[in-house]
Ligand SMILES: *Cc1c(COP(=O)(O)O)cnc(C)c1O
């Protein structure tokens with residue numbers, strides 16, 4: 001059985017206990033495996049089976065599969081035209097928008113909701129900038145347990161709200177920002193017996209580790225030099241690094257790739273912490289960006305994600321909303337990869353780091369695009385010219401095409 005351990009003081013907890021922070025020091029918790037467990041679980045035959053998706057990597061997951069909807073197994077695209085645009089020789093896009101609800105959150109939720117079922121709980125909940133709520137809702141629906149989601153009112157992209165509503169979650173819009181919604185859902189979880197599935201929950205992060213596993217496998221068991229990804233609550237940076245560090249311990253890879261986190265200029269507490277070499281985040285009060293999925297002033301996994309960056313000699317950078325939109329268009333028009341704004345920040349950030357000489361053009365880089373284009377149709381309507389309306393007349397059409 002894996003243990004649950006405090007990330008700061010090392011205090012150990014049973015993995016059957018429902019607990020989200022250390023009783024002793026109030027720090028974050030993580031799921032840990034002993035060296036013996038890592039060795040025992042290592043099974044190359046399994047890793048080489050044709051099976052695809054999150055549960056393929058079950059030797060490195062903390063519970064059994066109880067609810068699953070074809071999560072994971074997302075494409076890793078080689079992106080030569082985009083590589084040229086950002087100024088790098090070799091670039092890969094791990095497109096997490098191809099998950100069942102259109103974001104990587106499905107990887108975390110298949111494991112998180114399976115854990116809730118193992119614990120015998122009948123309600124799950126989260127606060128969300130949107131995608132977490134969509135993922136929680138489908139796995140809650142499939143598992144036949146109730147889902148409660150708290151959203152910042154008016155700040156969630158339409159596609160995401162639509163998903164949560166349609167899959168039958170109780171959707172509550174808080175007249176404040178995401179950070180406040182997260183405080184409230186933690187209180188609700190403690191007082192109302194709801195299993196909390198924000199990324200403070202260490203079991204959810206275990207599922208998200210599989211992004212890194214899959215990318216390495218898709219590269220022919222070769223480790224990329226670097227992962228670049230958007231940072232909101234900093235769960236994904238944490239999770240991918242954790243998985244890679246476990247594969248290093250298991251002897252599957254030589255060392256974890258360099259972890260690079262990208263935020264938006266209007267919402268960059270993580271970038272500030274890295275730039276100042278801090279091991280804690282100073283929260284930002286009023287984060288604002290077109291990339292609503294990462295509009296977060298107080299990234300809950302800050303301490304863990306900072307370690308992921310420091311341990312791998314990584315970096316963090318911020319990009320403007322204009323740079324995000326430009327990268328979003330390039331992804332769509334050069335490579336046919338449709339992403340929501342937050343996802344494009346990874347590519348925008350990589351471009352900036354290359355221009356600054358902080359990433360070499362001969363590195364093998366994987367950018368993670370975290371969510372699908374259709375999540376946020378309003379953003380697209382706002383940034384692009386609308387369709388040209390004409391009378392049903394061939395001459396008119398010819399005029400426009402010419
Ligand atoms: C949740 C989310 C993020 C942020 O991920 P964290 O793990 O919170 O850092 C980025 N992009 C999209 C599309 C998301 O849904």
Ligand SMILES: [Zn+2]
Pocket residue numbers: 006007008009010011022023024025026027
């Ligand atoms: Zn502790």
